[in-house]
Amino acid sequence: MYAIVTTGGKQYKVAKGDIIDVEKLNAQPGDSVELDVLLLNDGKQTIVDAATLEGKKVTAQVLDQFKGEKQLVFKFHKRKRYHRTKGHRQNLTKLQISELPLEGAAAKSASTEE
Structure with a gap:
């Protein structure tokens, strides 16, 4: 079982117990x-319907x-004696995925559709 989650304008594929680095969160x-x-x-089944996933959240x-x-x-500009070096370090948050939304939710919705 896995889920695709979004945070910081990026998408991540996660499963229970995974550790991911994301853009800094206020926590x-x-x-x-x-x-x-x-x-x-x-x-067995993939759910991508926005209406079905509306209240679902992954807890980390x-x-x-x-x-x-x-x-x-x-x-660098060649033949102009111009060169500048700068550095950047992004602030990140390390998350451990602790719970996926209702692990039997996909199975339940499949049985109700039949």
Whole structure:
């Protein structure tokens, strides 16, 4: 079973117990956060209907707030003696996925449609 969640303008494929690094969230280590679900798969059926997934959330535990690796930005104009080097480190949040939305939800909705 897995889900596609969105946070910080990006999408992540997650399963229970996964650890992911996302854009910084306003939460302290030990807090619990909820992520919006775009797709839910139980191994037999895939749900992508927005109406069905409207109230579903993936619960994750905040493990750490940290900075990512340094990204170098190098500007250069040949034959003009121009070069500039800058660096950037993105603030990130480490999350552990603790709960997927109603793990039998896909199976229940499949049985009601038949």
